[in-house]
Amino acid sequence: MAEAAAPQVFTRRASGLVRVMSPYSAFIYNVLTMGVIFPWTYLWAPTAFQGSNLVAGILFAFLFELPIALAYAWLATALPRSGGDYVFQSRVFGGGFGFTVVFAFFVVWILQWVALSGWLMASLGIAPTFIGLGVTTGVSAFTDIGTWAASANGIIIISVVNAGVALVLLVSGFRNYVRFQFVMWYAILISFGLVLLLFLTTNPTAAQVKLDGFASSVDGISGFFATARGAAEAAGVNFNPPFWLFGTLMVAPIAWTSLQWATYSVEQGGEVKNAHVFRNQVFILVGSLTAVAGLLVLLALAMQKGIGTEGILTASAGYWYAVPEATIGGNFMFPNLMAMGLTGSWVIVLLIGLGFILNSFQIVCNCYIGTTRIMVAQGLDGLLPDWFSRVSPKFKTPVNAHIAYFLAALPVIYGFNKVSSWTRWTLGVTFANGAVMVISALAAALLPYRAKAVYEASPGARYKIGNLPTVTLVGVLGFLLGGFMVLSFLFVPELGLAYSIDGLPYFIVLGTAAFGLIVYFVMRSVQAKKGLKVEYAFQEIPPE
C-alpha cells in the first residue's frame, strides 16, 4: 500500500466570503492605535516615580500585556466578528454584563479619546510643528500659529475639525480609511525615525545648548535649560535618584496606556481578511505589541543618549510638577518638540510634525472605527435603537453611528479644554478601557467552559497544556497582570483615579457603569414590549 502524503482537500464551485482589511493593514492599525507618539511614558513616569527605569518599565508593560494579547488571539479567531470585545464578553458572560461593560467603558469613555486626540494633534502636532518652523525659518507668523494651536480655543477648534474630517473620511467608506492609513503609516515611520536619529546623534551637553537656542528663539529667554533644571529641582525633582523597583513597576501601567491598544483591531474583526486564522491574529495582535514595545524602548534609549537623565527629568517636571520654566512656547517638552529643537532644518521639522499630526488624526479615526462597530453590533442585538445599526446604502458604512458619535464628542471636547477638572478624568479612560481588556482576558480564560461549542470549533482549541486549554492559562495570566495595572490606576495616587482627593473620578466611572446598565434595562424593556427578549441575541442554542 502506498503511503498517503498530505492529501489535499477537495472543493467544488461554491461562493466564498471575502473581507476588506488585510492582516498587514490590521497590524498597522494596531501599531498606529498604540501611538508611538504618546509621550506619557517619557513625561509622566520619570518624575512621578523618580528612580524608575523607563526601559525596564516598558518591558514590564510588554510582558504584562503579552498574555492579554495572546488571549485575544484565541478570542479573535473563535469569534472573528465586528464588535469584538462586546461580542466576546456577551458570549461568555451574558448580554447584560457584556453590554454594560463595553458600552460604558468603551463607547462612553472613548469619547474622551476623541477630545484627547484633538489635544494631541494641537499640542503634539500642530503647535510644535509651527513653533519649530517659526524658529527654523524665522517667520514669526508660524510661531504665532503654534502658540494659538496650544491655547484652549485653538485646541477646541482643531479638535472639532479633526473629528469632523475623520467623520467625513470614514463615512465615505472604510476602504478609503484603509487606503489613507498607508499614507499615515509611512509618514509616522519617517517622523519617528527622524526623532530617534536626532536624539542618537547628539549628547546631553550639545543638546542643552541647542535647546537653549531653540527656547531663546521661541520665548526670547536665555539660559533656558539651566533655569528649567533649577525650577524642576526646586519643585522636588531629585536628579540623582537611586533605582526604585516599585517605581519601575509603576511605569508599566503608564506604558500600558499605549500598549493596551495592541488588541483594538478585534473591534472590526468581521472586516479583517482571514481573521479566523490563528497565525494572522498572532501577527496582528502580538506582532504589533512587540513592534511598538520595541519602538518605545528605542525612544527611551535614544532620549537617554541624547539628553540624558537630567534632560528627561527636566522635561518630565514641566508636565508632572507643572513647572512653567520647563516648557517651550507654553508646550511641554514632548520628545518631538525637543527633537525639533535639535535640528535647524525646517524640512525635518515639517516631516516630524506631519507624522505626529497624522498619528493624532489616526487616533480619532480609530475612536470612530472601534466604537461604531460596537454600536452596530449592539444595535443588531436590540440593545441600542435599530437606528444605530443601519448601514447607508450609498456609502456602505454605519453613517448614523458615526454621526451620533461625532455629536456626542462635541460637548466632551468643550469640557476637556474648558472645564478645569475635566482632564483628570482622562486618567479614567485608561482605567476604564483597561478594565474592558482585562475582562475580555477573563472571557478568553472561560471561553472553553462558557462557550464550549464556539471554542471547540476554533483553531485555538488544539493548543493545550496537559488537559488545560492554553487559552485558559494565558487568559488567567492576562487577567491577573492586567488587573494589577487596572488596580494600580485605581489606588496609586500618581497613576490615576486616586490622584483626586474628592473622589470625583471614581463617581464618574461608577456613573458611566450605571448609565450603561440603565440603557441595558431600558432597551430590554422596550424589546420586551415588542415580544422579544434581548437575551436571545447572545444566548447560545444547545445543538443537542
Add this chain to the structure above:
Amino acid sequence: MGLFSKKGTAGATPTRLFYASDIHGSEPTYRKFLNAAKFYEVDALVFGGDLMGKMLVPIVRDADDSWRARLQGKDHHITSPEDMTLFKRSLQTLGFYWQEMDPEEYATYVGDQDRIDQLFDVLAKQRLAEWVELAEERLDGTHVKVYLCGGNDDTDVVLSALDEAPQERVVNAENRVVPLDDEVHTLITVGYSTPTPWDTPRERSDEEIGTVIDDLLSDVADPSRAVFNFHCPPLDSTLDSCLKLDASVWPPTPLIERGQPVYYGAGSQSVTDALTTYQPTVGLHGHIHEARGSATFDRTPAYNPGSEYGEGVLRGVIVAIRDGGVVGQQFTSG
C-alpha cells in the same frame, strides 16, 4: 396577551418565525437551527438556502493503519479512533464532508472534478436526508414546521432529498407558495441567485428570477400577507454588500481599483422590484454572509441575518408578524 402563544391567526397573537440561512453543511449549526424552535419559542422555522457544504476532506489510510488528512492548511496524522472522532466532529462543525479512502482511490479523484462533484452530491444528499429525518424526530409532537429550500450553492440532485421521504414537520418550500400559519400568511420561496463569480450550480439571470417570482405571486391572493423567502437579497440594499471579485481567475480574488478593493451590491433587481411592487409582510434573505442587517422598502422590512456557520454559530432573525405586518424583530447569534 401572550406573544409567545401557539398560533398566529388573524387575531391579536402574532406568528413568530425564526429565519436563518447559509449553514453550508454545518452539523451543529443545523442542530441549533432545529432547536431554535423551542429555544426562541417560535411557531415556524424558515431556512433561506445554501444547505450544502463546500469542502470534502479525504481521510487517506496510511501504511500503518493510521490516517492522514489536511484541514485548514494543516496536515493531520490520525492514529486512534478517539482522534478520528474528534477530527470528524471538527469537520461537522465546519460543514465539511469526509470520505475515508485508500491512497489508490484518492489518486483516482485527484484532478477529476466531475468525480469529485459526484462524490459531493452523494455525501451532501446523504447528510440532507439525515437532517430531514432529524427534523421530523425533533419537532415531532410540536406544532412547529420547518421550511427548507436550497440556495445557489446547492445542487438539484442534493435537494431531491427533500421530497424523497414522507414528512410531517418538514416542508419543501423550494419555488413554492406554502401556508405559513392557518392561511393568514403564506411563504413564497425562491432559492436562486443572480450570477456570481463562483459559477455556482443554481444561478439564474435577474430576469429569470423575476419571472419565477411573478409566476409564484400569480397564485397569491394577497401578497401583502406573504413572507418572501428569497435567497438572493435585493440589489444595492446593504443586505447585498460584498467585495467585487475578479472572475477571470480561480478562485476569484478581490478586484482592486486604485489600490483598493471594490465593494458593490451583489443582489437582484428583480427581488428589489418584487419587494417594492408587492409590498409583502417581510423579506427574508441570505446569500451574502457578511451583509448582516436590515433595510426597508416602503412598508416592508427586509432582513439578512448573515452567516457564520464555520464557527458553529447560528445567525438568525426572529420576526413576529401579525395581520400582514411585522410587529417585532430581533437578530440572534447563538
